[in-house]
Amino acid sequence: xxxxxxxxxxxxxxxxxxxxxxxxxxxxxxxxxxxxxxxxxxxxxxxxxxxxxxxxxxxxxxxxxxxxxxxxxxxxxxxxxxxxxxxxxxxxx
Amino acid sequence: xxxxxxxxxxxxxxxxxxxxxxxxxxxxxxxxxxxxxxxxxxxxxxxxxxxxxxxxxxxxxxxxxxxxxxxxxxxxxxxxxxxxxxxxxxxxxxxxxxxxxxxxxxxxxxxxxxxxxxxxxxxxxxxxxxxxxxxxxxxxxxxxxxxxxxxxxxxxxxxxxxxxxxxxxxxxxxxxxxxxxxxxxxxxxxxxxxxxxxxxxxxxxxxxxxxxxxxxxxxxxxxxxxxxxxxxxxxxxxxxxxxxxxxxxxxxxxxxxxxxxxxxxxxxxxxxxxxxxxxxxxxxxxxxxxxxxxxxxxxxxxxxxxxxxxxxxxxxxxxxxxxxxxxxxxxxxxxxxxxxxxxxxxxxxxxxxxxxxxxxxxxxxxxxxxxxxxxxxxxxxxxxxxxxxxxxxxxxxxxxxxxxxxxxxxxx
Numbered sequence: 001x002x003x004x005x006x007x008x009x010x011x012x013x014x015x016x017x018x019x020x021x022x023x024x025x026x027x028x029x030x031x032x033x034x035x036x037x038x039x040x041x042x043x044x045x046x047x048x049x050x051x052x053x054x055x056x057x058x059x060x061x062x063x064x065x066x067x068x069x070x071x072x073x074x075x076x077x078x079x080x081x082x083x084x085x086x087x088x089x090x091x092x093x
Numbered sequence: 094x095x096x097x098x099x100x101x102x103x104x105x106x107x108x109x110x111x112x113x114x115x116x117x118x119x120x121x122x123x124x125x126x127x128x129x130x131x132x133x134x135x136x137x138x139x140x141x142x143x144x145x146x147x148x149x150x151x152x153x154x155x156x157x158x159x160x161x162x163x164x165x166x167x168x169x170x171x172x173x174x175x176x177x178x179x180x181x182x183x184x185x186x187x188x189x190x191x192x193x194x195x196x197x198x199x200x201x202x203x204x205x206x207x208x209x210x211x212x213x214x215x216x217x218x219x220x221x222x223x224x225x226x227x228x229x230x231x232x233x234x235x236x237x238x239x240x241x242x243x244x245x246x247x248x249x250x251x252x253x254x255x256x257x258x259x260x261x262x263x264x265x266x267x268x269x270x271x272x273x274x275x276x277x278x279x280x281x282x283x284x285x286x287x288x289x290x291x292x293x294x295x296x297x298x299x300x301x302x303x304x305x306x307x308x309x310x311x312x313x314x315x316x317x318x319x320x321x322x323x324x325x326x327x328x329x330x331x332x333x334x335x336x337x338x339x340x341x342x343x344x345x346x347x348x349x350x351x352x353x354x355x356x357x358x359x360x361x362x363x364x365x366x367x368x369x370x371x372x373x374x375x376x377x378x379x380x381x382x383x384x385x386x387x388x389x390x391x392x393x394x395x396x397x398x399x400x401x402x403x404x405x406x407x408x409x410x411x412x413x414x415x416x417x418x419x420x421x422x423x424x425x426x427x428x429x430x431x432x433x434x435x436x437x438x439x440x441x442x443x444x445x446x447x448x449x450x451x452x453x454x455x456x457x458x459x460x461x462x463x464x465x466x467x468x469x470x471x472x473x474x475x476x477x478x479x480x481x482x483x484x485x486x487x488x489x490x491x492x493x494x495x496x497x498x499x500x501x502x503x504x505x
């Protein structure tokens with residue numbers, strides 16, 4: 001676990017040094033927000049909790065917390081998910 | 094909208110997941126590629142989601158893995174709707190029979206429409222087409238439309254063009270009528286103009302040939318009025334009396350005043366029908382032009398009867414008739430009884446008929462005056478018409494071939 005964490009960190013730094021896309025090279029989560037109604041996330045690691053006002057998504061090293069009202073998990077597969085609703089905040093932890 | 098339509102077509106199942114960590118099921122479904130949507134988080138330990146019909150089973154098995162209870166809450170979509178009929182065997186058999194009937198019946202001709210005819214009747218054309226194999230109930234794929242059209246056209250001299258187009262169960266027959274050829278006079282045929290009735294000549298126009306009578310002469314039926322044998326006069330100072338005769342086709346009109354007498358008779362007693370009140374009805378079904386009698390070979394026991402037929406044809410709302418008809422034949426027995434005929438009515442009838450016969454014989458001529466005389470004798474009413482007319486009495490009568498030699502003599 002520790003070795004894999006180190007490897008991820010190395011890939012992350014390599015991507016940064018060589019100016020390569022981190023989501024492709026290191027598999028880092030990529031979040032795309034369209035206005036305040038739609039949030040698309042790639043390379044997620046699963047849903048941690050779900051509710052109308054708050055959805056927590058695992059991004060590997062970090063947890064993405066989406067806050068808002070009337071949030072809905074529109075679609076989800078192994079690599080990406082789509083959340084719709086009135087999004088007020090996206091917080092990383 | 095498109096996605097919703099696809100979901101309706103492939104079917105979806107609403108699942109309720111209850112467990113300590115229901116979000117694990119969502120993550121597993123996402124990893125396994127099970128599509129889900131419309132996630133509704135009811136409580137921290139309970140959620141609802143919708144999956145496809147195919148994904149329902151795997152999602153339930155995954156639920157067991159993550160120690161969640163997965164229960165289906167509802168099913169919707171076309172596959173579930175159709176599955177309701179899975180055990181309704183009669184419906185399925187009916188559906189299969191209906192489809193078979195549609196597939197089989199659509200191979201047969203149900204209607205034949207004829208367009209473009211005016212003087213040649215539709216019935217004539219349909220009868221000829223039926224003779225050539227194209228009729229209601231004919232097997233469409235077995236028909237050679239071009240060949241049928243060609244053969245029918247050969248037997249219908251009133252048509253110049255005919256085309257048969259098959260549109261599924263409908264046969265469209267387009268026709269063009271032949272232009273009537275004008276009546277031609279055979280100039281090589283020699284002959285005379287002969288009187289077809291006796292009378293006094295009031296006018297004579299000989300266009301070809303030699304007039305034998307003049308205005309005011311009396312002629313009898315059969316007299317040669319304009320002769321086809323023309324006597325050629327000899328030149329002046331010639332020793333010969335004439336140069337012989339030249340045979341031509343006599344042409345011209347001869348008008349005469351004629352007197353005609355026509356007679357007609359009618360019995361003063363006529364047989365009339367007296368219905369006995371006995372009736373017998375028989376039914377028949379006509380399907381694809383084939384008649385099925387429901388009365389077998391049973392005969393009618395009445396010696397004399399009237400047959401009244403009534404047919405009910407299956408008609409679509411647009412007015413198109415289907416090849417299915419039910420016929421009722423009612424036979425009403427009667428006996429013949431003799432009844433007196435009203436004299437005045439009989440006389441009026443005979444006078445009318447005589448006048449019609451006179452008009453027909455006079456043709457384009459004129460009836461100057463007509464008088465009727467009636468007499469009753471031996472149970473017969475006899476009416477005599479006497480009329481004075483002016484009419485064209487000339488009639489062309491061809492000569493015998495033996496007379497042709499005279500023409501050669503005249504030429505020499």
